[in-house]
Amino acid sequence: MSLSPAARDYLLAFADDEHMVGARHTSWIGLGPFLEEDLAFCSIAQDELGHAIGLYELLLDDAGVDRSQLDAFALQRSADEYRSCWLAELECSEWSDSLVRHWLYDRAEHMRWGALEACGDPAVAALARRAQREEAFHLAHAEQFMSRIAASDQATHIVSSIKRLVPIAHGLFDAVHTEPELLTEAFVTTSSDDLATTWVATITDDLRRWGLDVDLDGNLADDGSQSDSQQHRCVRSAGFTQLQADLLKVITLDPVAIW
Amino acid sequence: MNTYEVFLKKPGRDEFRHAGTLDAADDEMAVLYARETHNRRAEGSEMWLVDRRHVLVADPESLAVNDDKSHRHNDGSLVASRRKEDREAGQ
Numbered sequence: 001m002s003l004s005p006a007a008r009d010y011l012l013a014f015a016d017d018e019h020m021v022g023a024r025h026t027s028w029i030g031l032g033p034f035l036e037e038d039l040a041f042c043s044i045a046q047d048e049l050g051h052a053i054g055l056y057e058l059l060l061d062d063a064g065v066d067r068s069q070l071d072a073f074a075l076q077r078s079a080d081e082y083r084s085c086w087l088a089e090l091e092c093s094e095w096s097d098s099l100v101r102h103w104l105y106d107r108a109e110h111m112r113w114g115a116l117e118a119c120g121d122p123a124v125a126a127l128a129r130r131a132q133r134e135e136a137f138h139l140a141h142a143e144q145f146m147s148r149i150a151a152s153d154q155a156t157h158i159v160s161s162i163k164r165l166v167p168i169a170h171g172l173f174d175a176v177h178t179e180p181e182l183l184t185e186a187f188v189t190t191s192s193d194d195l196a197t198t199w200v201a202t203i204t205d206d207l208r209r210w211g212l213d214v215d216l217d218g219n220l221a222d223d224g225s226q227s228d229s230q231q232h233r234c235v236r237s238a239g240f241t242q243l244q245a246d247l248l249k250v251i252t253l254d255p256v257a258i259w
Numbered sequence: 260m261n262t263y264e265v266f267l268k269k270p271g272r273d274e275f276r277h278a279g280t281l282d283a284a285d286d287e288m289a290v291l292y293a294r295e296t297h298n299r300r301a302e303g304s305e306m307w308l309v310d311r312r313h314v315l316v317a318d319p320e321s322l323a324v325n326d327d328k329s330h331r332h333n334d335g336s337l338v339a340s341r342r343k344e345d346r347e348a349g350q
Contacts, residue, residue, distance in 0.1 A: 034260075035283050036292040043295045137294070144288050 003062045003121065006178030007187050009083070011124070013176050013233050014112060015055035016084035019074055021105055022048030023247055024092065033095055040141055044102065047134045054127045061123075075247055079236045085171040086230055086237040099149070103142040103206070104169040108199050110135045115190040124187075129160040143206070150210035162207075162214050170196065174230045262311040263289040265296070267303030275307055286310065 003011070025045030032038025056070055065073070087105060092098040113135060116128040149158050173196035182188045200216065207214050229235065260282045266275040278297045283289035289308050298306060 034282065035285060036296055040292055040295045043299065140291060144291055148284055148288070184335075 003058070004181070004185070004187070005182040006176075006185075007093045007121070007124075008059060008062065008178040009178045010182055010188065011055050011059060013083035013085075015052050016082050017088040017105075017172070018048045018052035018055065018109075020084040020088035020243070021075065021101070022046070022052060022091070023243070024088070025098065025102070027091075028095075028098060031223055037145075041098075041102070044106075044138050044141065047138065051127075051131050051134075054130070058123055058127065071251065075244070075251060079244065080234070082236060082240070083176060083233040084236075084240075085174060085233060087165065087169045087172055089240050089243060090165075090168060090205050090237050092242070094157075094161070096149075096154075096157040096161040097165065099142075099145060100158055101169070102138070103146050104165060104203065105172070106138040106142055107134060107202055107206075108169070108195070109171045110139060111195045111198060111202075113191070114196060118189050119187055120185070123189065144205070147210050150212050155212065159212060159214055162212070165218060166203075167213075171230050172196075173199065174233055177232050180226045260284060260290070263293070264309045264311055264314065265293050266307040266309070267297060268305040268307075269302075270304045275305070278302070280311070 022045050025041060025048065028038065028045075029042045030038065032041050048060055052074065053070065056074055057067055060070060060073060087101060090097075090101065092101055110132070113131045116124055117132065119125045119128065121184045147159065149155060173192040175192035179188070179192060183191055204216055207216070261284070263283060264348050265278045265281060267278045268275040274307050281289065281292050281296050286308070287308075290306075293306060293308055297303075
């Protein structure tokens with residue numbers, strides 16, 4: 001079953017989000033707050049990279065490109081060919097920022113895969129079902145870690161991270177131009193706007209359950225300008241150039257090596 | 260942080276075996292972490308976790324074997340050697 005150009009745009013945006021957030025999460029390998037958390041967080045990072053590979057493979061297969069070209073496709077496009085959102089690209093050098101991003105991102109990711117589970121393309125639907133099994137663990141991890149920190153004397157750290165990241169996170173729901181076509185074709189069952197509404201209700205409920213007092217309405221006031229800046233994911237964030245350079249560090253040492 | 264002992268069991272008749280230890284803030288997080296620290300590659304199909312504080316530890320002194328209990332360790336060699344001597348003597 002071949003993908004429409006609209007479907008390719010949609011899947012590319014999701015794949016690039018998974019790739020970038022997975023790559024950012026891996027920066028904690030060996031640096032996590034304690035060994036068990038280091039292993040759990042880096043496992044989540046690998047899962048996200050696995051989702052990106054699955055989506056990239058769908059795109060390569062559809063285009064008739066051999067899967068051996070996956071690394072080049074994932075890493076060596078020009079910046080304007082990526083469709084990742086700014087939350088996924090963001091460098092989070094503080095643990096509290098990374099933890100909060102993980103929670104915000106996985107809340108959204110679970111919903112995004114859910115909108116693809118009934119996709120008319122069986123390969124996409126199968127990948128969505130596979131990813132959802134892993135997302136159950138990611139959400140349990142986010143819930144358990146966030147709820148413990150919220151009840152501790154470190155709660156102020158994550159509150160400031162939430163205030164900083166929620167406006168950026170809203171860019172997760174900045175839809176690619178072609179999304180309306182996909183809703184008509186029932187390639188995807190829920191619009192990004194509707195996902196965003198559910199996402200806000202869910203994270204609001206999380207915060208209430210954890211006893212964290214964060215004015216989300218005030219923090220979401222900036223989201224319009226944030227989404228405008230991304231311009232339907234066609235514009236990269238300020239840190240993207242350095243991020244891509246870091247991702248290419250090893251592959252450029254020997255471009256013809258087979259890894 | 261609490262320390263937990265992790266036990267895994269493979270499918271079939273194998274018994275639960277000690278797989279290692281981990282540290283976690285509480286029981287719920289210990290179960291979450293154990294999946295990643297000890298069963299990422301599906302090393303077992305069942306898992307037990309035990310809070311180390313709940314493990315009953317025997318006094319090592321009570322486990323030491325006394326020097327004067329050789330009578331408990333008869334392997335039959337004395338009897339076998341006497342019977343061999345008797346056979347060879349034609350008795």
